[in-house]
Structure formats: C-alpha cells, structure tokens
Amino acid sequence: DIVMTQTPLSSPVTLGQPASISCRSSQSLVHSDGNSYLSWLQQRPGQPPRLLIYKISNRFSGVPDRFSGSGAGTDFTLKISRVEAEDVGVYYCMQATQFPYTFGQGTKLEIK
Amino acid sequence: EVQLVESGGDLVQPGGSLRLSCVASGFTFSNYAMSWVRQAPGKGLEWVSTISDSGGSTYYADSVKGRFTISRDNSKNTLYLQMNSLRAEDTAVYYCAKRDGGAWGQGTLVTVAS
Numbered sequence: 001d002i003v004m005t006q007t008p009l010s011s012p013v014t015l016g017q018p019a020s021i022s023c024r025s026s027q028s029l030v031h032s033d034g035n036s037y038l039s040w041l042q043q044r045p046g047q048p049p050r051l052l053i054y055k056i057s058n059r060f061s062g063v064p065d066r067f068s069g070s071g072a073g074t075d076f077t078l079k080i081s082r083v084e085a086e087d088v089g090v091y092y093c094m095q096a097t098q099f100p101y102t103f104g105q106g107t108k109l110e111i112k
Numbered sequence: 113e114v115q116l117v118e119s120g121g122d123l124v125q126p127g128g129s130l131r132l133s134c135v136a137s138g139f140t141f142s143n144y145a146m147s148w149v150r151q152a153p154g155k156g157l158e159w160v161s162t163i164s165d166s167g168g169s170t171y172y173a174d175s176v177k178g179r180f181t182i183s184r185d186n187s188k189n190t191l192y193l194q195m196n197s198l199r200a201e202d203t204a205v206y207y208c209a210k211r212d213g214g215a216w217g218q219g220t221l222v223t224v225a226s
Contacts, residue, residue, distance in 0.1 A: 039213050041157075048207055048216040049149075049157065060214060092157055094213065099171045101147070101159040 006104035012112045019080040021107045023093035028073050037096040040078045044089040114138040114215045116208050121220030128198050134191040134208030142186040145211035148193050150204035198224045
C-alpha cells in the first residue's frame with residue numbers, strides 16, 4: 001500500500017498570512033497513463049470532505065484561487081496564499097493512483 | 113446541482129448486517145465510478161471500496177474484503193454497500209463520493225455495539 005505522510009499535523013496561522021502543508025507518498029504517484037492522482041481535500045468542522053485540488057495542481061470548480069497545489073513524484077504541497085477564517089478545518093491529501101486508495105493523516109488548520 | 117444522499121446507517125450488534133444506499137442526482141451517474149469512504153469518530157478518512165461506472169469492476173480495502181459488497185443500480189442512480197459480519201471497528205460515518213472526489217454526500221452513521 002502507498003503510505004501518505006503529511007506535515008505538519010497541526011498548523012496555527014494568523015489571518016491573512018500564508019499556510020503550507022506537505023504530503024509525501026511512499027512511492028511515486030505517477031500512473032501508467034502519465035497522470036499523478038494526488039488530491040487535496042478540506043473538511044470543515046461537522047462537514048463532509050470537499051475537493052480542493054486534483055491531479056496535483058488543478059483547482060476544482062468553485063475553489064478560491066488562494067489555494068494552490070504543486071509537486072511531483074512523491075512530494076506535494078498545498079499552499080494557501082492568505083488564510084481566511086473559513087479555511088479552518090482539517091486538510092487531507094489522498095492518492096488515487098493505485099488501489100487501495102490512501103489518505104494522509106490530516107492537518108488541522110487553526111487560527112492563532 | 114450535484115447531490116449524493118446516503119441512508120441506511122443504524123445501530124447494529126456485532127456480527128450483524130446493514131445495507132447502505134446513496135442516491136445520486138445532478139450528474140450522469142452511469143458515467144462515473146463511485147466510492148465509499150468512512151471516518152471513525154474523531155479519526156481521519158479511510159477508503160473502503162470503489163466500483164466502476166458499469167459495475168463490472170470492484171475494489172476493496174483489506175479491512176472489509178470478504179465482508180462488504182459494493183454494487184450499483186444505474187437505472188435508479190443508486191450506489192449500495194452491503195455490510196456483513198460487522199465489527200466494532202466498523203463504527204464510522206460512511207460517505208459515498210464520486211471516485212474523482214468531486215462530490216461527497218453528508219454521510220450516514222453506522223454504529224456497531226451490543
């Protein structure tokens with residue numbers, strides 16, 4: 001199984017400041033079709049997960065442009081350019097390159 | 113608007129069975145592979161199972177293989193998860209989701225306890 005490791009697990013951030021979450025996979029996420037199926041999900045308190053980024057760097061419909069994804073191979077990053085109060089929640093990376101699909105442990109974003 | 117609505121969660125005794133349903137609307141259900149993902153209380157997300165758009169291919173986490181069965185009825189825009197031989201560690205909110213993660217239901221709670 002591909003193990004997804006996120007850092008940090010908790011991230012206190014000041015409103016208006018940037019935030020960054022890293023995700024490392026135990027093996028390359030490059031699929032035989034050439035795509036890397038690495039997604040970022042946001043889960044606000046009491047809500048289901050919501051897709052933010054797919055295939056490393058593609059912003060999903062309706063996602064604010066302050067969210068961006070980058071990376072390649074086994075190392076990936078989610079960046080929030082300026083944190084807003086509504087960004088509080090837990091962020092997960094997820095790989096769907098190979099079954100079983102696997103998630104990172106989650107990073108809790110909170111406001112200082 | 114894309115919508116996924118799960119139902120069927122309940123309190124069940126260890127060893128019991130349950131069938132979850134997920135009704136989809138707002139998109140062409142038969143064109144998309146679908147997944148079940150669960151979240152134990154206070155824990156992270158765990159992928160459970162995925163089924164191809166036609167239903168011809170299914171995939172399971174080792175933790176549920178042989179006990180859970182995923183299926184779909186494209187004529188009813190409905191995804192199912194048949195859960196047998198339930199254990200305490202299956203207690204979780206179960207979400208259905210488009211395989212690409214672009215849509216998630218609100219979840220249905222399954223509690224396995226005596």
